[in-house]
Amino acid sequence: RSEKTLTMLGAMRSVAQVVRARARCGTLPRSGHRIDFAAFAAISRPQQLHRHRKRLEGFGKDVAAGDAKTLADCRELLKDDDWFARKVAVDTLRQVSMKGDETQLSLLYTALEDEDIFVREAAVDAVVQVAHPQDPLALSKVSVSLSDEDCFVRTRAVVALGSLGQVGDQQLVGLLMDMLEDGFVPVRKRAIEALSRLSNDESVLERLRSFERNHWNSQASDPMSSTIFVGALRVTLPESSELWDAAVPEWPGLVVRHLLLLAWHLLLLASCYY
Numbered sequence: 001r002s003e004k005t006l007t008m009l010g011a012m013r014s015v016a017q018v019v020r021a022r023a024r025c026g027t028l029p030r031s032g033h034r035i036d037f038a039a040f041a042a043i044s045r046p047q048q049l050h051r052h053r054k055r056l057e058g059f060g061k062d063v064a065a066g067d068a069k070t071l072a073d074c075r076e077l078l079k080d081d082d083w084f085a086r087k088v089a090v091d092t093l094r095q096v097s098m099k100g101d102e103t104q105l106s107l108l109y110t111a112l113e114d115e116d117i118f119v120r121e122a123a124v125d126a127v128v129q130v131a132h133p134q135d136p137l138a139l140s141k142v143s144v145s146l147s148d149e150d151c152f153v154r155t156r157a158v159v160a161l162g163s164l165g166q167v168g169d170q171q172l173v174g175l176l177m178d179m180l181e182d183g184f185v186p187v188r189k190r191a192i193e194a195l196s197r198l199s200n201d202e203s204v205l206e207r208l209r210s211f212e213r214n215h216w217n218s219q220a221s222d223p224m225s226s227t228i229f230v231g232a233l234r235v236t237l238p239e240s241s242e243l244w245d246a247a248v249p250e251w252p253g254l255v256v257r258h259l260l261l262l263a264w265h266l267l268l269l270a271s272c273y274y
Helices: 002-025 037-045 048-054 068-077 085-094 104-111 117-130 136-147 151-164 168-180 185-198 202-220 225-235 241-248 253-273
Strands: none
Touching: 048 085, 048 168, 068 085, 068 104, 085 104, 085 117, 104 117, 104 136, 117 151, 136 151, 136 185, 151 168, 151 185, 168 185, 168 202, 185 202
């Protein structure tokens, strides 16, 4: 997820959002009619977007914790239309905010509901960094992200709850047990790790060991299962590697998403030459 990759994905997402919004309103043109490209003005000026993001380079770096001016700038930056700017604000809040600062946490709780998946993912990590362990409000807010539509946000939420939660919290253990049925492999993997830390009930731990054995055995018998790919990754990647989480596919949704992104990328390249 380099900056160039994030920029490209952001531009593609902007077009998709415009198309979906117009489709819901019934304003998309019929076949053979000219498309009103004014709707895509937000991404038709890449140089302006590039300059806007260049100005954010170094924002919040080497700033003392609790710096009032930087925190005030973050509050304004969270209102920016550009998702990348909002993510920079969230990342800076994570670095500069004082531990347990309720004012900054309230901003991060709002960012947990951002329309952009990268902003929401960053907000989950920021809440873990700023909130005190076992903070009931932080736990409640992050728990909502367990039902996020994006698989990576759900994964980060599971990790966050495992870090913030209190050992023996039965309600939290119940929420994480439900995540063992998630369709994304890293979510289930991180849920097992979080439950192993939070649960002191031997029956729950035994259920986890049994679930892991049965799960991998049953998946290995399916040649079309994504778990076969996961098994290959176990050989080539250390489980502590960030590539482990980033490389495991969510079938079939992630494949379709990548094909659509590839098609749109080719269309962008073609427009540069014609």
